[in-house]
Amino acid sequence: MAGPAFRAAAVRVRVPATSANLGPGFDALGLSLGLYDDVVVRVAESGLHIDIAGEGADTLPRDESHLLVRSLRTAFDALGGQPRGLEIVCANRIPHGRGLGSSSAAICAGIVAARAVATGGPERLDDAALLELATEIEGHPDNVAACLFGGFTLAWTETGAARAIRMEPAPGLVPVVFVPGKPVLTEAARGLLPRTVPHVDAATNAGRAALLVEALTRRPELLLPATEDRLHQEYRASAMADSVELVARLRAEGVPAVISGAGPTVLALTEDGSVAKAERIAQAAGAGWAANRLALDLSGAVVLPLGGNGSDPDPHTRAEQAHHRSGQGQ
Numbered sequence: 001m002a003g004p005a006f007r008a009a010a011v012r013v014r015v016p017a018t019s020a021n022l023g024p025g026f027d028a029l030g031l032s033l034g035l036y037d038d039v040v041v042r043v044a045e046s047g048l049h050i051d052i053a054g055e056g057a058d059t060l061p062r063d064e065s066h067l068l069v070r071s072l073r074t075a076f077d078a079l080g081g082q083p084r085g086l087e088i089v090c091a092n093r094i095p096h097g098r099g100l101g102s103s104s105a106a107i108c109a110g111i112v113a114a115r116a117v118a119t120g121g122p123e124r125l126d127d128a129a130l131l132e133l134a135t136e137i138e139g140h141p142d143n144v145a146a147c148l149f150g151g152f153t154l155a156w157t158e159t160g161a162a163r164a165i166r167m168e169p170a171p172g173l174v175p176v177v178f179v180p181g182k183p184v185l186t187e188a189a190r191g192l193l194p195r196t197v198p199h200v201d202a203a204t205n206a207g208r209a210a211l212l213v214e215a216l217t218r219r220p221e222l223l224l225p226a227t228e229d230r231l232h233q234e235y236r237a238s239a240m241a242d243s244v245e246l247v248a249r250l251r252a253e254g255v256p257a258v259i260s261g262a263g264p265t266v267l268a269l270t271e272d273g274s275v276a277k278a279e280r281i282a283q284a285a286g287a288g289w290a291a292n293r294l295a296l297d298l299s300g301a302v303v304l305p306l307g308g309n310g311s312d313p314d315p316h317t318r319a320e321q322a323h324h325r326s327g328q329g330q
């Protein structure tokens with residue numbers, strides 16, 4: 001197949017924050033959250049120009065080592081060829097190194113944008129291929145599945161290939177995140193996990209993870225037992241003592257709470273009536289926890305029209321009502 005031609009027009013991609021693990025669903029379950037990074041990509045005559053506003057504006061590289069650029073390059077290779085030049089504008093809102101999937105968001109933004117600027121992109125790279133590419137770059141499929149497809153996702157690897165299904169989260173769910181000021185990089189948090197665990201802990205987690213699928217989709221009243229984890233959270237306590245303690249405090253008061261991804265953000269899966277309660281408990285915990293109440297994101301990564309007409313949603317606050325991918329599976 002000859003290499004792709006590229007559209008002259010810019011494309012705008014919006015990608016959600018995601019929370020992986022959700023307690024017992026280590027490296028498998030993911031939830032897509034209504035907090036977004038926006039990226040505009042335009043194919044240019046030559047060179048690489050990157051503009052960054054918001055999170056990471058002072059720290060991220062502006063060259064080929066930028067994670068979004070590496071992801072664009074990987075996807076262009078998969079599409080059959082690189083464009084001559086690239087202009088990229090990033091508006092970042094997802095905090096970095098907090099367990100809210102900023103690395104996945106950057107990766108998914110890159111591969112979705114690459115597919116959108118290449119003519120015939122979706123024929124050359126279908127959604128299953130996108131998931132595979134994103135998983136290769138990220139190293140695990142849980143966040144990227146939620147980021148690409150939205151809603152509540154279950155990802156796994158089968159004969160070497162990443163797979164995922166998307167489920168509809170129960171509509172009354174209100175995710176509340178407590179984001180600490182300091183990052184913990186995912187690689188560091190992964191290093192704290194033991195090589196083996198007691199059989200009873202593995203068995204408990206398997207049961208709770210199965211229960212969590214029912215609780216998150218249909219019976220939120222079961223979320224407290226369904227979010228119990230024995231495989232990773234306690235082992236990471238030395239890297240995020242305040243977070244593990246806040247999870248324990250919230251759970252002791254009946255609020256289903258977990259470490260978000262590799263931490264240190266704490267995610268409470270509240271329902272409308274218990275948001276205030278979660279906020280009160282966090283305030284009492286005294287480590288300066290600020291609650292951020294988020295919408296569920298049901299769409300995942302989307303290519304949006306450029307410009308400010310009425311069909312261009314406010315990416316920061318909008319909760320997606322309609323989604324276009326129910327029953328997604330690769």
Ligand SMILES: Nc1ncnc2c1ncn2[C@@H]1O[C@H](COP(=O)(O)OP(=O)(O)O)[C@@H](O)[C@H]1O
Binds near residue numbers: 092095187
């Ligand atoms: N929008 C972005 N653009 C470029 N690189 C990013 C972006 N977001 C995250 N990254 C990279 O990913 C790192 C954080 O990834 P990680 O440790 O997995 O934490 P997180 O839980 O936020 O995904 C950042 O330090 C940065 O190198």
Ligand SMILES: [Mg+2]
Binds near residue numbers: 102
């Ligand atoms: Mg990450």
